[in-house]
Amino acid sequence: xxxxxxxxxxxxxxxxxxxxxxxxxxxxxxxxxxxxxxxxxxxxxxxxxxxxxxxxxxxxxxxxxxxxxxxxxxxxxxxxxxxxxxxxxxxxxxxxxxxxxxxxxxxxxxxxxxxxxxxxxxxxxxxxxxxxxxxxxxxxxxxxxxxxxxxxxxxxxxxxxxxxxxxxxxxxxxxxxxxxxxxxxxxxxxxxxxxxxxxxxxxxxxxxxxxxxxxxxxxxxxxxxxxxxxxxxxxxxxxxxxxxxxxxxxxxxxxxxxxxxxxxxxxxxxxxxxxxxxxxx
Amino acid sequence: xxxxxxxxxxxxxxxxxxxxxxxxxxxxxxxxxxxxxxxxxxxxxxxxxxxxxxxxxxxxxxxxxxxxxxxxxxxxxxxxxxxxxxxxxxxxxxxxxxxxxxxxxxxxxxxxxxxxxxxxxxxxxxxxxxxxxxxxxxxxxxxxxxxxxxxxxxxxxxxxxxxxxxxxxxxxxxxxxxxxxxxxxxxxxxxxxxxxxxxxxxxxxxxxxxxxxxxxxxxxxxxxxxxxxxxxxxxxxxxxxxxxxxxxxxxxxxxxxxxxxxxxxxxxxx
Numbered sequence: 001x002x003x004x005x006x007x008x009x010x011x012x013x014x015x016x017x018x019x020x021x022x023x024x025x026x027x028x029x030x031x032x033x034x035x036x037x038x039x040x041x042x043x044x045x046x047x048x049x050x051x052x053x054x055x056x057x058x059x060x061x062x063x064x065x066x067x068x069x070x071x072x073x074x075x076x077x078x079x080x081x082x083x084x085x086x087x088x089x090x091x092x093x094x095x096x097x098x099x100x101x102x103x104x105x106x107x108x109x110x111x112x113x114x115x116x117x118x119x120x121x122x123x124x125x126x127x128x129x130x131x132x133x134x135x136x137x138x139x140x141x142x143x144x145x146x147x148x149x150x151x152x153x154x155x156x157x158x159x160x161x162x163x164x165x166x167x168x169x170x171x172x173x174x175x176x177x178x179x180x181x182x183x184x185x186x187x188x189x190x191x192x193x194x195x196x197x198x199x200x201x202x203x204x205x206x207x208x209x210x211x212x213x214x215x216x217x218x219x220x221x222x223x224x225x226x227x228x229x230x231x232x233x234x235x236x237x238x239x240x241x242x243x244x245x246x247x248x249x250x251x252x253x254x255x256x257x258x259x260x261x262x263x264x265x266x267x268x269x270x271x272x273x274x275x276x277x278x279x280x281x
Numbered sequence: 282x283x284x285x286x287x288x289x290x291x292x293x294x295x296x297x298x299x300x301x302x303x304x305x306x307x308x309x310x311x312x313x314x315x316x317x318x319x320x321x322x323x324x325x326x327x328x329x330x331x332x333x334x335x336x337x338x339x340x341x342x343x344x345x346x347x348x349x350x351x352x353x354x355x356x357x358x359x360x361x362x363x364x365x366x367x368x369x370x371x372x373x374x375x376x377x378x379x380x381x382x383x384x385x386x387x388x389x390x391x392x393x394x395x396x397x398x399x400x401x402x403x404x405x406x407x408x409x410x411x412x413x414x415x416x417x418x419x420x421x422x423x424x425x426x427x428x429x430x431x432x433x434x435x436x437x438x439x440x441x442x443x444x445x446x447x448x449x450x451x452x453x454x455x456x457x458x459x460x461x462x463x464x465x466x467x468x469x470x471x472x473x474x475x476x477x478x479x480x481x482x483x484x485x486x487x488x489x490x491x492x493x494x495x496x497x498x499x500x501x502x503x504x505x506x507x508x509x510x511x512x513x514x515x516x517x518x519x520x521x522x523x524x525x526x527x528x529x530x531x532x533x534x535x536x537x538x539x540x541x542x543x544x545x546x547x548x549x550x551x
Contacts, residue, residue: 011372018365022383025419026426029398030390036401082297085290098294104531105301110487111506112520116304118509119311119517124318126307133321156304159297210388217391220487224506234488237393241400241492253401256394263389271385 030260037253048254056231057255064216064233067147071154072211076204078155079162080170086163087170099167106160110220117144117153117225147230153221158211165210169203206273209266216262233259305524312517334515339504347501350414351483354421355476361422362429363472367464370437371446384430387423392488395420399493417493421483428478436471474534481530485523 038044086098120127121144128138143149173196181191219234228235233255240252312330314323334340369376387395399420403410410416445467449459465472487502495503505523508516 011368014368015365015373015376018361021361021419021422022426025399025423026383026386026390029395029402032402033394033398078297081289081293085293088290089294094294098298100532100535101298101301103535104528107481107485107527107531108305108524110485111502111509112308112485112523113304115505115509115513115516115520116308118513119317120304120307126317126321127303129319129321156300160301213389217389217394219392220502220506223487224509234391234393237397238488238492241393241397249401252397256397259391259394263391263394267385267389270389271382 033253034257034260037250037257040250048250049258051251052254052258057236060231060233060236060255061258063147063231067151067154067232068212068215071151071158071215072208074151075155075158075162075211076166076208079159079207080166080200080204082159083163083166083170084173087167087173099163102160102163104160106157106164109157109218111224113156114153114221114224117149117156121149121152145226145229150222150225150230153225154215154218157221158215161214162207162211165207166200166203169200173199202273202276206270209270209273213263213266213270216259216266308517308520308524312514312521314514330514331518334508334518339499340519343499343501343504346498347484350418350421350500351480353414354418354425354483355479357418358422358425358429358479359472359476362426362475363433363465363468364460366430366433366437367442367460367468370434371442380430380434384426387426390424392424392486393492395424396489396492412494412497414494414498417490417498420489420493421479421486424486424489425479425482428482429475432471432475432478433468434471436468440467470537470540473537477530477534477537481527484530485527 037048038046040047082098082102086095086102089095089098119125121138122128123139123143125144131138144152177195178191181195186194217234219238222230222232222235223238228239237252237255237259240248240255310323311317313326313328315325315327315329317323365380369380399416400411403416410419442464445463446459449463454463485502486500487506490498490500490503491506501519501523505516505519508519
């Protein structure tokens with residue numbers, strides 16, 4: 001069989017547009033941002049980073065980390081149960097409708113989602129009213145415009161994303177293994193601890209990291225639901241860029257680079273775990 | 282052997298379906314009720330909010346802005362990604378890991394971070410970029426790279442590209458003819474899913490639009506966010522519209538994917 005003729009020059013020309021675009025709009029902007037955050041008047045400095053150690057910024061990172069960790073953990077866990085229920089379902093209808101539902105809702109987010117939660121759980125939302133009929137007053141103990149409300153809204157797009165990411169791994173749990181464990185007299189918990197969980201663990205962890213990134217970078221939902229009431233990193237960066245509080249581009253750069261660092265760690269963990277789980281599959 | 286399924290399946294499935302449907306259903310109901318903040322069920326129904334929100338000239342302007350920006354993003358993404366994916370797959374498979382990495386990075390690149398790095402780099406460059414739709418479209422193509430790259434590469438990998446191109450070249454076609462008339466029709470399913478995914482992601486995007494061009498050009502999501510502060514009922518009609526557009530697009534992606542699966546099953550088991 002004749003191999004393709006390799007014409008290095010023609011291939012290079014063909015790849016040039018994409019390479020130029022990616023360098024211009026993905027690689028260079030990010031590198032430039034990192035560079036400008038650690039230089040001042042041409043010399044390397046970490047002044048900007050030490051300036052970032054204000055209570056308000058530390059608080060923003062704490063809130064963003066908490067919100068992302070919580071919604072990534074709960075989203076992965078809840079998503080794992082739903083994904084398992086979908087995969088083991090014997091009804092064609094349940095399987096397909098629920099998978100489609102996860103597909104659709106994973107794309108929802110931003111302003112319409114925030115707004116939907118205000119209608120359902122705002123101070124005059126119908127679920128708030130429904131619960132008050134049962135004698136429980138949600139407000140002022142719980143507010144949808146708070147970080148707890150945000151966590152609930154984030155779970156709305158985190159859970160379906162987890163389901164989509166985890167369904168392939170759940171398909172990988174072969175029914176024969178469970179049957180073999182049953183035949184050999186193993187209990188359900190013995191099967192899960194020794195077979196089930198070790199098999200899906202890498203997929204669960206990589207899903208967790210991707211969900212963490214997803215929550216950490218989310219802006220529109222938080223912005224619509226809480227304005228700048230809840231102190232989060234993306235909200236702080238947005239405010240600094242627009243010059244709402246004070247115009248301090250250097251500080252915005254530092255916040256952006258710090259979030260990039262967190263994202264890079266998650267991305268590396270995600271990639272590593274993914275290749276590990278593929279290796280074992 | 283017929284195992285008994287775990288007891289928690291029904292509650293888990295039911296709670297998930299409820300959690301996913303209630304907020305959307307509530308928005309829909311809210312958009313057609315006269316008043317729904319004192320009672321458990323809307324006091325009465327009306328289509329007034331829908332008519333009212335559509336009567337603003339800004340409604341069609343912003344909808345149009347979002348539509349043409351989304352179309353141009355899809356077009357640019359197709360021009361950049363499809364030939365590159367084809368060339369890399371057939372001629373330079375060694376470069377695939379790079380491509381994979383470049384197209385997963387935007388997934389973890391927060392919108393605010395991309396916006397600020399683009400502003401920093403291009404604000405002093407004398408090119409028609411900052412505060413124009415050009416920079417927004419470029420940013421959109423960047424963040425949606427994974428959505429276009431994955432489906433296109435998946436369909437490419439599922440084909441026997443070598444035989445296809447060889448057959449075409451034996452019949453006297455040049456490289457361009459082979460790509461345009463043989464390869465493209467064979468990967469059209471991946472190209473369509475990718476385009477629809479990009480379109481729905483871009484159509485609902487708020488952060489980049491707000492930070493990059495928000496003062497000059499209003500897109501539909503920016504208009505929607507403004508309305509959530511002005512008039513809740515009209516905002517709910519807008520939200521429903523936004524949900525519906527994304528919903529229709531996602532269902533068509535699923536439909537195309539399912540049809541493709543059936544078609545390939547028929548081919549392999551005649």
